[in-house]
Amino acid sequence: MLRSCAARLRPLLVAHGRPGGARLTSTFSFEEVTQKDHALPKPSWSKDLRLLFDQFMKKCEDGSWERLPSCSRHSVQRFQNFTKAFFSGSIPVKEEQISQAKFFPRSFEDGLGFEYAMFWSKDEKRIVCLFQGGLYLQGIPGFLHGGALVTLIDTTLGTHAMLAGGAVMTANLSINFKRPMPLCSVGVINTQLDKIEGRKLFVSCNIQSVDEKTVYTEGTGLFIKLEPGKTLV
Numbered sequence: 330m331l332r333s334c335a336a337r338l339r340p341l342l343v344a345h346g347r348p349g350g351a352r353l354t355s356t357f358s359f360e361e362v363t364q365k366d367h368a369l370p371k372p373s374w375s376k377d378l379r380l381l382f383d384q385f386m387k388k389c390e391d392g393s394w395e396r397l398p399s400c401s402r403h404s405v406q407r408f409q410n411f412t413k414a415f416f417s418g419s420i421p422v423k424e425e426q427i428s429q430a431k432f433f434p435r436s437f438e439d440g441l442g443f444e445y446a447m448f449w450s451k452d453e454k455r456i457v458c459l460f461q462g463g464l465y466l467q468g469i470p471g472f473l474h475g476g477a478l479v480t481l482i483d484t485t486l487g488t489h490a491m492l493a494g495g496a497v498m499t500a501n502l503s504i505n506f507k508r509p510m511p512l513c514s515v516g517v518i519n520t521q522l523d524k525i526e527g528r529k530l531f532v533s534c535n536i537q538s539v540d541e542k543t544v545y546t547e548g549t550g551l552f553i554k555l556e557p558g559k560t561l562v
């Protein structure tokens with residue numbers, strides 16, 4: 330079950346990454362194209378973020394890179410399928426809350442929270458996440474909150490781990506904050522898969538400035554492949 334989930338993730342992602350990709354509604358498809366795709370330019374995006382986005386879209390033209398779509402909600406169907414497969418159907422929230430739940434990094438108004446787009450290199454097996462941290466993510470005055478950076482690291486590393494291993498959960502994150510990152514500036518996250526040991530996937534990344542002169546943060550993550558039917562809660 331787990332193996333087939335991982336195997337199905339890749340072709341689905343490719344189809345979704347293409348403009349006008351087919352409508353696919355598999356249980357573990359990355360996102361459903363029937364919902365709004367947030368990983369596309371918006372008026373709130375800075376010039377830097379747009380320029381970088383355009384550069385990566387160019388790289389997608391020969392098929393070596395894919396843009397990963399990103400929605401703010403899971404469909405009720407996918408929610409139920411996921412809990413059925415990995416949590417023995419035990420639904421952790423009230424039935425009426427399912428359709429209201431939002432993916433945390435996509436839960437802010439445009440431009441105020443996390444603005445990001447991820448690109449996957451099929452050849453190099455890595456993700457580049459381009460992002461801009463909005464005004465509601467402030468920590469010390471003028472700079473991004475460390476927890477906001479960790480959220481993006483978890484999301485990006487988790488996405489990489491899912492592409493490599495199917496359904497996973499974060500077991501451990503280790504973060505080094507090297508330099509404070511200014512609010513509303515643009516950062517680039519580069520990931521790599523370091524190793525796989527059984528159900529454990531070790532993934533790491535750093536966050537750099539657009540000119541690559543500053544490394545803001547480094548992170549490593551341990552993700553565990555979920556075992557279908559294993560009761561975790």
Ligand SMILES: CCCCCCCCCCCCCCCCCC(=O)SCCNC(=O)CCNC(=O)[C@H](O)C(C)(C)COP(=O)(O)OP(=O)(O)OC[C@H]1O[C@@H](n2cnc3c(N)ncnc32)[C@H](O)[C@@H]1OP(=O)(O)O
Nearest residue numbers: 358359483484487488496497498499500501527529553561
């Ligand atoms: C997810 C699919 C979604 C599909 C829908 C599509 C969604 C599209 C959206 C894309 C975005 C994706 C990105 C999401 C990123 C956010 C992820 C989260 O927030 S997640 C939320 C935050 N995370 C949580 O809430 C997770 C809470 N934790 C848990 O539920 C469980 O601990 C577990 C699932 C992580 C592992 O449990 P269990 O399956 O019972 O596994 P065992 O105990 O048997 O261990 C197996 C092996 O792993 C070792 N090991 C384990 N842990 C650690 C560790 N910390 N340190 C070191 N090692 C550790 C352990 O020693 C053993 O090693 P070995 O003996 O084989 O050598």
